[in-house]
Amino acid sequence: MNSKQLQYFLATAEQGSITGAARAVEVAQPAISLQLANLEHELKLKLFERDFRGVQLTEEGKVFERHARIILAQIEQAKSELMGRQNNFGGKVVVGLSQSICNVLSVDLLTEIEHRFANIEVVFRIGPSHIVNNWLAENNVDIALCYEDEKQQLTTEAIALLREDLYLYISQKPQNPAYCELALYGSIPFADLQHYEIFTPIKEDALTKLLHKQAEKLKVKLKTKTGFGQLMTTLHYVSQGMGLMISPSSSTFHLEQSKQIRPIKIIQPNLQRKVYLHLSEPAKTSAAAKVVYELIREVTASNHAKEHWRGTLLDKKYALPVVDNIQSLVAG
Template identity: 65%
Template sequence: MNTKQLQYFLATAEQGSITAAARELDVAQPAISLQLANLEHELKIKLFERDFRGVELTEAGRCFEEHARIILTQINAAKADLMGSKKDCKGKVVVGLSQSCCNVLSIELLTELEHRFANVELSFRIGPSMAVEQWFNDEEVDIALSFNPAGINATQRSIPLIRENLYLYISHHPKNPAYSELALYGSIHFRDLQHYDIFMPVEQDAMYRLLTEQAQKSGIKLKPKNAFGQLMTTLHYVTQGFGLAVLPSSGAFHLETSNQIRAINIVQPALQRDVYLQMIEKKSQDVAVISVFELIREVTASMHNQQFWRGSLLDKKYARPSRMQLETLAAG
């Protein structure tokens, strides 16, 4: 679902015909028809009844119309917040974040920034969680995504961003016989992780602490396998069938969508961790830093909506109704 589809949908609903909507928007009629068909296919909902006189909203379409207007209003408000200071928005902004957060945010963040704020130079400083926390406390970065609010200076601005789900990742074709049984698993109890070698980061990292603390609570001992420092190198070993890794979807969604890797749900208990977005207090009046801060919030909501960053979205400012929510509402 994208803004163009929502705009075409609302124009067609208001005009009562695709032809009239095409004239109103100065867009070719086939383009509108195609986008509406794609929208109905994605939602699995029939939005319009069509006849020789034009189109009329179905009951589901009328329900969706209300949400479409809310979504576009939120998007436009977000753009207005950012674009209002566009003329003065220039400078360099440094963001500290983990490899997994960078993986899910970087491309869309850079694309949107180039489109909206061409005079802002964005630089990523990527490292393990303890390094990101140190950079932020030493004010070597302007913005940070952290997993440990206690490790952040209390005077800095901080908001909970997302509570991300953690999964056990495995190749579709594991070459290690010890992993072959996992190829059929949809979920695994946390206690059962003790039977497998799992790639884990250094002991000071937030992920290592989370896993070992939960292992202590569960009365088990994990068998850590040293990761390679670079997430992509570790994931390469996993996709090739030579290892397992516990990661959030943010770190591996691109490999999931290309069917190179598979996520197994961890249950009893499910594993989650909170991601916090921080801004250096003295940068709170810097237009470029504020714009990037807000854009990270918006892009996070977008990636969550697309299920690339799975979990509970804690920051609701740019939240959009999911397809499941819309289908439930349309069903009554």
């Protein structure tokens, strides 16, 4: 049972017909019929008598009507109280994060803030992973998203959000003849990366450190060159077919959707890294910072479900359930 079913039930009772209820709530008639049928099936009761004149409440339906009005009134009261509480949250929250994470989280996070907590202002400080780490250590940000190799340097408690997959990205139309065969690959062993020149961040960055660490384990030498400083500039160069880069899907999902670049999964081993969410010590007393902290967890789970940020979701608090079939979705 859900509030939508109760709303449609009361509209039908008030209008005396499903057609009238459909006009009143501006919903297609079959949708109302389906929800009413689901409601009666769940209650195992007949709520309406139907004839050529329309519908009339049964005795059981009249009893249920009283309860339905009380339930909807309580829901509206709860919403009003919660909105009042949300309006009490206010202030500026500074979030430190990398360019790739900002790309996948920023729009959804700001949209949720605008809709649910209008008095909170979120400011993003974007920088290389080691700089974000320093900002957190010096309490120059309220919240930070950091990577696995930096965890031991931090004294604050952290939540492991997800273990993100890393990919080799190539243009859909590579211009370099050396990439022609590579353009056909769906996956590539890590050791084979040594045959290609690849854009990487500066040497202090967590991603570059991870790549060189794995190369040392496999006793291979990577041919890397530093990107253009700005992630989007490097991605544009790659999308034009002039280069290759290694990155998580968080930085590239929009370009994948527009078919400008294509991911090649790195295997043997699968290349992944953990992303941690940190709340700075001073921010632990800030209600606004705690709100943003929770919303980041929620938005991360949502983007993982949409496959914008691929990998293994480690923080399950806001994980979205998998719908197994269309009947489950409709019954929702």
